Amino acid sequence: MNPPRSNAICIYCGSSPGLLPEYAEAAVHVGRTLARRGITLVYGGAHVGLMGMMADAALEAGGRVIGVMPHLLIGKEVVHPGLTELHAVESMHQRKTLMADLSDGFIALPGGVGTLEEIFEVYTWTQIGFHTKPCAFLNVADFYSPLFRFLEHAVAQRFVREEHHRMLVMEESIEDILDRFANEEPVIADKWMDIKSEER
Structure with missing residues (x-):
């Protein structure tokens, strides 16, 4: 079992700035906070949107920033030019796997479909026991409140375990x-809540 650590944190967030100024303010604050705490920022490597703002803030505060990006996107010139490290990979699958391997925890800031897909993939890995690294949502301006209401509904309908x-x-x-x-210990519970009754 690997307990929660915080030497490197993977952040998923939008490649756009979003509508509200609070989103950009939060991205900048996250970058600065990680740098000041000596935590390496692992992210998708772009210079655009919330991703770029966060990376800029971390670097300006003296932090270490690792980007992971497929060659295809590097060719489209969206890569951040000033990263501490840049890992170029062949596919999005390799990108997500390497980001997870480099990180000790995962946080989603406001973002779109890609952000949700990334955080839910690593969250799913905790459910099935691939790792015990913590996953979180930074709920800027109530951005994720509707999503958590849906998850509560999924719990009530017995598609997600309460644990x-x-x-x-x-x-x-x-x-x-x-x-x-x-400070929190990882939660370990089987993904399949009804497997015992189904085997009868």
Whole structure:
């Protein structure tokens, strides 16, 4: 079992700035906070949107920033030019796997379909026991509140275990998330809540 650590944190977030100024403010604050705490930022490697703002803030604060990007996107010139490290990979699958391997926890800032797909993939890995690294949502301006209401509905309809729902962290500040990552023990529960009854 690997307990929650915080030497490197993977952040998923939008490649667009979004509508509200709070989103950009949060991305900048996250980058600065990780740098000040000596935590390496692992992210998708782009210079655009919230991704770029966060990376810029971390680098300006003296932090270490690792980007992972497929060759195809590097060719489209969306890669950040000033990263501490850039890992070029062949596919999106390799990108996500390497980002996960490099990281000790995962946080979703506001973002679109790609952000949701990425955070839910690593969250699913915790459910089936591939790792015990913590997963969190930074709920900037209530961005993720509707999503958590849906997850509560999924729990009520017995598609998500209550234990797995509780393992997802949702906070309004990056400081609270990092503190919980450092102090909480991982939750271990079988993914298949009804397997015993189905075997009868």
